[in-house]
Amino acid sequence: MSEHQQEKQEELKSLILMGTCPCCSSNKVKYLEYLTNRTFGFHCFNCGWKSKYNLTELKQASANWFPIQR
Ligand SMILES: [Zn+2]
Numbered sequence: 001m002s003e004h005q006q007e008k009q010e011e012l013k014s015l016i017l018m019g020t021c022p023c024c025s026s027n028k029v030k031y032l033e034y035l036t037n038r039t040f041g042f043h044c045f046n047c048g049w050k051s052k053y054n055l056t057e058l059k060q061a062s063a064n065w066f067p068i069q070r
Pocket of ligand 1: 045048
């Protein structure tokens, strides 16, 4: 796994499991959906951080959160 992928997984973990911004730990994070290309994103209103993810990245990340559920 590349360093970039690992970074994304850590970000998703913070965003989805804890509901906080991976950059500033604020909970003022808005969820955005881009249905056209099946990606979704997050935007933090506290520090301005934003990022986009696709379903493959989410699947890869969540596989590590719940290793028993296959
Ligand atoms: Zn933030």
